[in-house]
Amino acid sequence: MEDRVAGGFGYDRLIINPHQGEGLRLNLFTGIATSDNYIFLDDITDFEEFVTSDARDTVTASNDGDRLILRGGQ
């Protein structure tokens, strides 16, 4: 099953904030975002800015010059 989210033309911001304090695993190289129970996106395209959760997140950047807003976490 594919779960897609596409930004389209222009500058788009994607905010991903799983419930219950779950950390996010965001890989901008592969376009995949997951958390333990709530997030499974396997085709993220055409976003230029990403905002992660305030839990313990793991982000793998791409070579596309994406802008990241990382909200800390523990």
Ligand SMILES: [Ca+2]
């Ligand atoms: Ca875009």
